[in-house]
Amino acid sequence: MAQINDHYLKLKSGYLFPEIGRRIKFFSDANPTAKVIRLGIGDVTRPLAPAVIAAFHRGVDDLTRVNSFRGYGPEQGYDWLIDTVIANCFQSRGVQLKPSEIFISDGSKCDCANILDIFALGNKVAVGDPVYPVYNDTNVMVGRTGAADSQGYYDGIRYLTCTAENNFIPAIPTEKVDLIYLCFPNNPTGAVASKEQLQKWVDYALAHEAIILFDAAYEAFITGPEIPHSIYEIPGAGKCAIEFRSFSKSAGFTGVRCALTVVPEALSGKNAQGEPVALNALWNRRQTTKFNGVSYPVQRAAEAVYSPEGQQQNQEIVRYYLENARLIREGLEAVAVSCYGGVNAPYIWLKTPGGMSSWGFFDKLLNECHLVGTPGSGFGPSGEGYFRLSAFGQREDVEEAMSRIKKNLA
Numbered sequence: 001m002a003q004i005n006d007h008y009l010k011l012k013s014g015y016l017f018p019e020i021g022r023r024i025k026f027f028s029d030a031n032p033t034a035k036v037i038r039l040g041i042g043d044v045t046r047p048l049a050p051a052v053i054a055a056f057h058r059g060v061d062d063l064t065r066v067n068s069f070r071g072y073g074p075e076q077g078y079d080w081l082i083d084t085v086i087a088n089c090f091q092s093r094g095v096q097l098k099p100s101e102i103f104i105s106d107g108s109k110c111d112c113a114n115i116l117d118i119f120a121l122g123n124k125v126a127v128g129d130p131v132y133p134v135y136n137d138t139n140v141m142v143g144r145t146g147a148a149d150s151q152g153y154y155d156g157i158r159y160l161t162c163t164a165e166n167n168f169i170p171a172i173p174t175e176k177v178d179l180i181y182l183c184f185p186n187n188p189t190g191a192v193a194s195k196e197q198l199q200k201w202v203d204y205a206l207a208h209e210a211i212i213l214f215d216a217a218y219e220a221f222i223t224g225p226e227i228p229h230s231i232y233e234i235p236g237a238g239k240c241a242i243e244f245r246s247f248s249k250s251a252g253f254t255g256v257r258c259a260l261t262v263v264p265e266a267l268s269g270k271n272a273q274g275e276p277v278a279l280n281a282l283w284n285r286r287q288t289t290k291f292n293g294v295s296y297p298v299q300r301a302a303e304a305v306y307s308p309e310g311q312q313q314n315q316e317i318v319r320y321y322l323e324n325a326r327l328i329r330e331g332l333e334a335v336a337v338s339c340y341g342g343v344n345a346p347y348i349w350l351k352t353p354g355g356m357s358s359w360g361f362f363d364k365l366l367n368e369c370h371l372v373g374t375p376g377s378g379f380g381p382s383g384e385g386y387f388r389l390s391a392f393g394q395r396e397d398v399e400e401a402m403s404r405i406k407k408n409l410a
């Protein structure tokens, strides 16, 4: 019998969403006429922008003709997409990157996980608490941790507490860590980091020769002009940070699949002899061996996100979600619920009223308002007493949800 990877058995096996589903089913069976509105999902609902769809179609049509057919493309992505990304996401914000520093992929979730391939198990890793579970669980899977304790903390991981007391911006560790996951705008808290706050992390990483793994999946939702969109807007980050970007939330690509990872050539780690080795070359080797590129029509669709029409249409979609977020915040504040995020992010993170537990509030919201959200405790122990609502729903549902909250939670 083949032996399994025992580290998988340490995982708290996908408890959150099955438990939510179980409770909704129990409620719906008992209340068959209640219309349950889901404000829990982290998936988009608006269709692809017309300019993106048109380019997607043209990409498919290219495959029907001998002279424009494409087979395997470059594993790193087509240069026309990479050049477009550099010009529109980075150069426009004063960040200079070379095409060889950008790797187009089929998702940030996979890249955040796969990046662990190029780092030794002995590295000390820091993750937020609460956190996007992928960062934590992939470190458990590769065997970097011991077992979870009764609270859900894994032995060997350094957790960075994010609560209202620190405005959901974690304190810099006083000890040395080697890999640090940061996500701004944050899922689940909706928090954003200022230039000054990110500068402290970059200074820490440079001083301790650590690498920052910066997840910018929600940068398109930033509205404040002074908030950085890329970690590379911070001086020194080009020597210590890898950045993950995704078309999923910014352009509705959750089902289409396209993302990118930036690994600057100036980034190094050390080998067993203590000599520096370029991370860019390692990641390139990893990708060319284990990945065969994103499909050609999808890359054409992604390129169209940056056309003038594509940008304008996608900005409109982002504004739609941010307006949902504003309505949710207003609705909650009207019934004196403290909420955070939802201004530069599509998530509202609220403090459960009356010191209720996250699951207690879940049940109250479901039973009294027929609304579903996500218990904060599902994102980590420090999420206990908090709750996440998503702004990715349909406007009518958000409006109906808020009128139920005003009627039943006041």
Ligand SMILES: *Cc1c(COP(=O)(O)O)cnc(C)c1O
Pocket (backbone or CB within 6 Å): 042, 106, 107, 108, 109, 110, 132, 183, 187, 215, 217, 245, 246, 247, 248, 249, 253, 254, 258, 259
């Ligand atoms: C949605 C999301 C992503 C994007 O993942 P994809 O695989 O590109 O769809 C990345 N990071 C966070 C924190 C997310 O919530």
